[in-house]
Amino acid sequence: MTPTITAFERSPDGGSGLARDTRVRWALEEVGQPYEVRGVSFSALKQPAHLALHPFGQIPTYEEGDLALFETGSIVFHIAERHAGLLPPNTEDGTNARARAITWMFAAVNTVEPPILEFANARLLESDKPWSAERMPLVEDRVRDRLRQLSAHFLARRSLGEGGGDADWLDGHFSAGDLMMVHVLQRLKPSGILAEFPDLAAYVARGEARPAYKRAFAAQLAANTGKK
Ligand SMILES: N[C@@H](CCC(=O)N[C@@H](CS)C(=O)NCC(=O)O)C(=O)O
Numbered sequence: 001m002t003p004t005i006t007a008f009e010r011s012p013d014g015g016s017g018l019a020r021d022t023r024v025r026w027a028l029e030e031v032g033q034p035y036e037v038r039g040v041s042f043s044a045l046k047q048p049a050h051l052a053l054h055p056f057g058q059i060p061t062y063e064e065g066d067l068a069l070f071e072t073g074s075i076v077f078h079i080a081e082r083h084a085g086l087l088p089p090n091t092e093d094g095t096n097a098r099a100r101a102i103t104w105m106f107a108a109v110n111t112v113e114p115p116i117l118e119f120a121n122a123r124l125l126e127s128d129k130p131w132s133a134e135r136m137p138l139v140e141d142r143v144r145d146r147l148r149q150l151s152a153h154f155l156a157r158r159s160l161g162e163g164g165g166d167a168d169w170l171d172g173h174f175s176a177g178d179l180m181m182v183h184v185l186q187r188l189k190p191s192g193i194l195a196e197f198p199d200l201a202a203y204v205a206r207g208e209a210r211p212a213y214k215r216a217f218a219a220q221l222a223a224n225t226g227k228k
Contacts, residue, residue: 002034003064005075006053007223009039015224017217020072021060023183025216027076027176031083037223073109076176077102086176097172104170104177112150113184115142120187140193147188147197150181154199168206182207 007021028035046057053061054070062069080086088094122139157167188194
């Protein structure tokens with residue numbers, strides 16, 4: 001059955017990949033699962049029909065037969081559980097690697113995304129407040145702390161010679177953990193903070209170079225611009 005996801009009818013970023021349906025589109029493209037998209041307006045997000053799917057009135061959602069899901073972590077996990085390609089197999093050899101990849105999915109949304117969102121909100125919604133300039137360095141440094149830690153993880157993997165010596169991804173092969181982490185980090189690109197960590201900027205670029213990401217990005221852009 002072809003799943004249907006929801007996305008902004010008109011995304012505030014014009015469809016340039018920041019809206020969270022990108023993660024879901026990307027996961028579906030990675031596993032080769034066709035999908036349909038229903039655009040939702042900002043006012044419809046808070047109407048009963050959408051709230052029945054998403055109690056917090058947000059996108060994306062995922063519908064497949066009787067199943068309706070919200071939260072990108074859960075949706076991407078669901079896709080990764082049902083299709084090969086985003087998590088190591090649940091075999092004797094793969095179980096630990098699978099558990100670690102799932103751990104990275106949680107780390108992306110629970111540990112790395114919150115300070116990045118705080119920073120994005122501080123820039124977009126609070127810059128006119130009298131306390132904004134004083135607070136901003138604290139908010140930026142919380143982001144830098146996380147990036148330093150993530151960067152140290154890659155450095156440790158490289159120095160251990162993991163991933164064939166180049167450690168392109170968080171833990172072995174590309175996984176749903178990388179998909180979530182790359183998308184979380186992308187939000188930092190316009191600020192210049194990501195560029196302070198060239199290894200992480202290169203990691204994000206590797207994610208963006210994946211054909212499945214490019215297809216997801218193009219589809220979201222086309223939906224917002226009407227151009228294919
Ligand atoms: N934790 C949620 C966050 C979802 C979310 O923040 N969606 C944004 C779009 S990227 C949204 O719908 N914003 C509109 C609103 O909150 O009213 C997830 O990962 O799915």
